[in-house]
Amino acid sequence: MDLTxxxxxxxxxxxxxxxxxxxxCALALARxxxxxxxxDVRADALDAICAxxxxxxxxxxxxxxxxxxxxxxxxxxxxxxDEMGGVFVFMNVAGQSQPKHxxxxxxxxxxxxxxxxxKSLFNWCQALLPSMLAGPGGRIVGLSSVSGKQxxxxxxxxxxxxxxxxxxxxxxxxxxxxxAAPKVTVNAICPGLVINPRTQKLLEERPQMLEQYLAGxxxxxxxxxxxxxxxxxxxxxxxxxxxxxxxxxxx
Ligand SMILES: NC(=O)c1ccc[n+]([C@@H]2O[C@H](COP(=O)([O-])OP(=O)(O)OC[C@H]3O[C@@H](n4cnc5c(N)ncnc54)[C@H](O)[C@@H]3O)[C@@H](O)[C@H]2O)c1
Numbered sequence: 001m002d003l004t005x006x007x008x009x010x011x012x013x014x015x016x017x018x019x020x021x022x023x024x025c026a027l028a029l030a031r032x033x034x035x036x037x038x039x040d041v042r043a044d045a046l047d048a049i050c051a052x053x054x055x056x057x058x059x060x061x062x063x064x065x066x067x068x069x070x071x072x073x074x075x076x077x078x079x080x081x082d083e084m085g086g087v088f089v090f091m092n093v094a095g096q097s098q099p100k101h102x103x104x105x106x107x108x109x110x111x112x113x114x115x116x117x118x119k120s121l122f123n124w125c126q127a128l129l130p131s132m133l134a135g136p137g138g139r140i141v142g143l144s145s146v147s148g149k150q151x152x153x154x155x156x157x158x159x160x161x162x163x164x165x166x167x168x169x170x171x172x173x174x175x176x177x178x179x180a181a182p183k184v185t186v187n188a189i190c191p192g193l194v195i196n197p198r199t200q201k202l203l204e205e206r207p208q209m210l211e212q213y214l215a216g217x218x219x220x221x222x223x224x225x226x227x228x229x230x231x232x233x234x235x236x237x238x239x240x241x242x243x244x245x246x247x248x249x250x251x
Pocket of ligand 1: 015016017018019021022039040041045065066067068093094095096097116117120143144145146150190191192193194195196197199241
């Protein structure tokens with residue numbers, strides 16, 4: 001990826017960093033010169049991305065824990081601020097799909113879907129925003145989904161509960177943009193289908209899904225990382241939700 005923003009001397013924090021999108025976002029920030037605090041619930045995946053960031057010559061602080069857990073996030077946030085200095089870029093990638101229909105879902109499954117996808121963003125903003133506002137400002141980027149706009153796909157893995165959570169991310173960034181202005185911009189990225197081990201399997205079973213993508217292909221983590229760098233650079237853009245979906249859904 002050949003986009004760059006000068007982030008030397010700055011710190012980024014990416015959640016879900018052990019996955020496809022989070023990993024690509026972490027590496028993009030590191031290539032721009034940022035040191036990173038990286039969060040995931042999977043220790044092996046977290047170690048792997050930290051090693052890749054370190055290999056680029058940047059510092060990587062692993063924060064192993066559940067982004068949906070408010071107390072755990074406050075503790076991880078304090079560690080990041082204490083050990084890395086102020087965080088300038090925060091990108092919340094942690095999240096999970098919910099394939100169950102509403103009529104089959106338990107209350108706990110509904111709550112977990114909301115907590116993983118949208119409460120995680122709230123948790124981290126509570127941990128990091130005060131220091132961003134007290135310091136030189138910053139950039140917050142949430143991760144929504146095209147499902148939050150068009151309601152998900154009955155043949156896929158994202159249905160109403162996931163659509164509600166990702167729709168919540170859009171409302172949250174629009175509201176927080178007002179509360180955090182003018183020092184901190186708050187935006188969200190709204191991806192279509194991005195290749196990861198789960199979606200790769202889905203595409204093998206249903207290759208016709210790609211027919212709806214004007215770009216003729218599914219997305220990659222790097223496609224999402226480009227939008228992240230745009231939001232990092234664009235200091236006159238806040239409260240915005242940008243589609244990155246290969247033309248799958250246009251509104
Ligand atoms: N892949 C897609 O097609 C697609 C499309 C739209 C939106 N998204 C969103 O993008 C994000 C990541 O997608 P991906 O394709 O990289 O998936 P992925 O499965 O490759 O990565 C997700 C990572 O997040 C971690 N994670 C999940 N819940 C967590 C939590 N509560 N705390 C900390 N870490 C947690 C997982 O361990 C994993 O490493 C999710 O929020 C997902 O909803 C994905």
